[in-house]
Amino acid sequence: QVQLVQSGAELKKPGASVRVSCMPSGYMFTTYHMHWVRQAPGQGFEWMGFIDPSSGTTDYARKFQGRVTMTRDTYTTTFYMDLVSLRSDDTAVYYCTRSGGMDFWGQGTTVTVSS
């Protein structure tokens, strides 16, 4: 069955960077785009962007352009989301989710930004 397994929780200081990984299984890696969505504590969802695993092409939400980089490793079949210049309002649970339809989700990675 389809599963998306994400990396563990992170605690970062303001100004630092974070990398979240997402390893899918149960389907062909290059078949579906991978999207990233975040949810701040007690808040709704915010779409960050996506990557096409076949080409590596990305499309980022305007809000995150310049701070986010989404990549993939076709050998280890892993997706990565890097966010730099972290601020306290980047504290959130970050999810990877398969395809534009968001049919399967990772378990979430809690990123806490605090001095």
Next chain:
Amino acid sequence: DVVMTQTPLSLSVTPGQPASMSCKSSQSLLHGDGKTYLSWFLQKPGQPPHLLVYEVSTRFSGVPDRFSGSTSGTDFTLTISRVEAADVGIYYCMQGTHLPKTFGQGTKLEIK
């Protein structure tokens, strides 16, 4: 960006009774390919959301037929024909027609 507005913010329903919730988009969600990319998700506490309905009215695999989606223009409705205790959580709509994809603020369903 497309604004998705959900109502009500919370709903309390007796088991076995129906429930419905609404989601209104600030612009048409009809894509150039002829499809309307409006999805509904349920998030239970401490869990990621899971997909219930996509393209307005198509139930995702394994979703009971108690759940149904419909539309009237830019107004979208999720209906649960007979609420069960397992249905508690926060329901979110999401539009995938326009980038950035945007979500409603959620409707919290509680059981009386």
